[in-house]
Amino acid sequence: MNINSRMDAGTLCVGVEGRLDTMTAPELEAALGRDMPAAEQLVLDFSKLDYISSAGLRVLLAAHKTMSRKGGMKVIHVNEIVKEVFDVTGFSDILTVE
């Protein structure tokens, strides 16, 4: 998995590439934990994400909770496989997915 983070006028944009699963979710959690305090909004770009497991969902839920006390979080460019995971787990209703 590769993580590309950049901050632009208070918006933290994080591109996640590859597989977000048990082994890689802690890396995303650490990257977000480091950069989120300075961010007003969070955008997660999943255009290069292959799939997400429940370990990845837990990281998203925690980030969503943190950011909902600030300017919010959205997830963009979600592929069909990731979208289906969001749908069956009810995450489509919790997260802002574009």
Next chain:
Amino acid sequence: MKQLTLEAKLEKINELMAFVDAGLEEMGCGMKAQMQIDVAVDEIFSNIAQYAYPDRAGSATVTMEEEDGAVVLTFTDDGIPYDPLQAAEPDVSLGADERPIGGLGIFLVRKTMDEVRYAYRDGQNVLSIRKKIR
């Protein structure tokens, strides 16, 4: 039938995933089914690695075979008896603040695989998943 035995440790997931992906590619599995199977393997093996052997080291054996256009993966361990199919389904209608951490993994497996079976046999947990690959 292909078979792999691994130490039940999280860091073995990559080795297991390479075994599963190589087998699926040989079978001509479609990309979407492969990604869903990979997620299921991640959920099941990480459960075994984290919970099956609370006070000792242990192993897990994974077998893989093709059957009528479907792949069947079976996970066997001799850790504490645990039937994940008896776990309560999470309430997926809850909002972010009411969501409990955990419980989603096996739920995802049940939603994305065609069949999930559990048996406790000869002192072993035997969990198998079946998914159409074409």
